[in-house]
Amino acid sequence: MDEIRILSPTAILGYGFPESSFQAGLAREPHLIAVDAGSTDPGPYYLGAGVSFTDRQAVHRDLRHMLVAGRLRGIPVVVGTGGGAGAHPHVTWTREIIQQIAREEGLSFRLAVVHADVAKPVLLEALDAGDLGALHPGPEATVEDVVESTHVVGQMGVEPIVRALDLGADVILTGRAYDPAVFAALPIRHGFDPGLALHLGKILECAAIATTPGSGSDCMLGVLRRDHFLVEPLNPERACTVTSVAAHTLYEKTNPYRLPGPGGTLDLTATTFDQHDDRVVRVAGSRFVPADRYTVKVEGARRVGYRTVSIAGARDPIFIAQVDEILAAVRSRVADNFAHIPATDYRLLFHVYGKNAVMGPLEPHGEPGHELGIVIEAVAGTQELANTICAFARSTMLHHGYAGRISTAGNLAFPYSPSDFKAGEVYRFSLYHLLRVDDPSALFPVEIAELTAEPVS
């Protein structure tokens, strides 16, 4: 086998793709259809609460095309980081969608589910042994953060996915996985260079984002050969250019030359990017450098309370000129009114759009806009207390008598009734650390299920 062709339909399962691009990809007779479904970018809530950040109907739509095409052509379909965060509830959610599609389309196949949940005793033992290391500039892990996390996942490398392929899986659904792993596992199993396979995976995991004009909801084809790979968009309106592909290497990474992952680092210092033809870029020279000790990145989230928010606008220039003093007065009035509630039981925050709400302490610009958007936010141990603090801060700010006030009927413009919104559970990332392991597959058990189409009656 001198060449492996990989079809990446979309940047995140559920972000969609034009059917014409997908068909153009199938016409190139790919050996693998793979997609990454995950990201930590949407924040800690989704991992912590066990909820997908993508929509069920959109995921069903994308998966239906992929599963039907995969079965028709007898090629594997690999889905990485099921449900966005890749913990048990996310994987179960995605698995149910796969089972639904199999029933609806009458598909039979061997499904491998590769789990990525990391048990707390494993983490506590590693913490004790000094095998759960911080990721600079993040903090050290603590026992409390491990114990209080609702879900903890490890980012698997290619090894457990290779094992699922060895077991004859037609469709592989993984829990949390290193994004490139779902693309790189099959070629690495066939002896292709891991540096090239992983670098290609890094590009394919974002599908057509590395094209111009870029898109996260369009298909990309990767052609991996023994000493280079080609990337090619499947929509004729897009092209890969040296700049679009090289620039993508920068995306969301700390240093573009050294990209650490499970078991080692992708080293791009000798990588070359060349324009193969008008729409195709050729990449060579990427190297995988194995680490002395295999590490798996673990991600965890824990609940820190409940949130209520209220959204309002302010247009009065006298109010705007002294908004900082007004917010301080409101904060102090809230504390005074609920003096019987310890100040540590809740947090009251103001996001003043038009004045540093987006950049906070990083903001170099000082002048507020002619109107302000104010989000009042309360986070507390119970939803009831968050509601109470938010509502009281909102009514206090509405009628606060600030110095020089001319407009005495109300200080805030509310776009909505009701003005306050219960935002529910609030989570934070409790773990984002490196776990040293002896066996890259031990944390990630492979479960096999045979899905059989029911005879049509």
Add this chain to the structure above:
Amino acid sequence: MTTKLTDIAGVIRSKNAGPYELTLDIIFKDRTVYDAVVAADAINRNLISRLYRISEADVLELVAFDPAAAIKITIRRPRTAGDVGETDVYGAQQHAPLLGVVLDLPRPA
């Protein structure tokens, strides 16, 4: 010769690089100007620390990436992504201070 960064860069963007870091990418429109910026060390840690009002120690990486004619800067996030008090969960709107940068580059020979 002073040049606005927005005149010579085609892409200026910010994004999380994991929950602890923010990364800033400046991708230049052509290699000649990129080479001139790099040779003059015009985008440096001191500039970033002043623009973002952070210490130079919190400018974690500043790398010139020749294949993309790009300079990449990674800074410490003010807080872990999504912590209470977050202002930009994805870190996608932290690039704006770079848009006003004016560079003093030597005249081309």
